[in-house]
Amino acid sequence: MTDLDDLITDWLTLPDVARRxxxxxxxxxxxxxxxxxxxxxRGDPVRRVIPADLLTDDGVAPHLKGTVTLLRDGGFDDVELLTWLFTDDASLPGRPIDQLRSGQRGEVRRRAQALAL
Known part of the structure; x- marks a missing residue:
């Protein structure tokens, strides 16, 4: 399994998220x-962090909550669901998070639902 730090390079602390x-x-x-x-x-010292790409200039990435719910209902833990969101998918194209950030939820949700079965 790919380490999250290989997929996600920009992390925000919770106070950073609050400010943004x-x-x-x-x-x-x-x-x-x-x-x-x-x-x-993550990190040293260990603290709760959020991938910066979960946010857009307008707030939280659109359609993220529904996708997270689908994956969690399918048994994914948070590390697994972030790994899936940030891994390139040639059939989308790109990463699921990029599709959600651009407002495209249909194909992402279909794939998430298929994984959750």
Whole structure:
């Protein structure tokens, strides 16, 4: 399995996310709890971080929550679902996260649903 650090090079701490989204840190925690964002523990010292590409200039990447829900319901843990979102898929083209960031959810969700079966 590919290490997340090979796939994702730009990580944001939760305070960084709060500043970028102009939110209180408690609201960022709620976004994570609600599946609108995905955080994993990384680094030294270990802390919760979020891939920067989960955010756009307008906020959280569109359609991320539904895709995360599909993958979690299918048994994916957060590392597995981030690995899938950030791995190139020649049939899309590109990475699923890139498709979601551009507002294209249909094919991404079909693939996520197929994986979750």
């Amino acid at each position: 989204l102009d939110l209180e840190i408690s609201r960022v925690h709620r976004l994570i709890e609600d599946g609108e964002l995905v955080a994993v523990r």
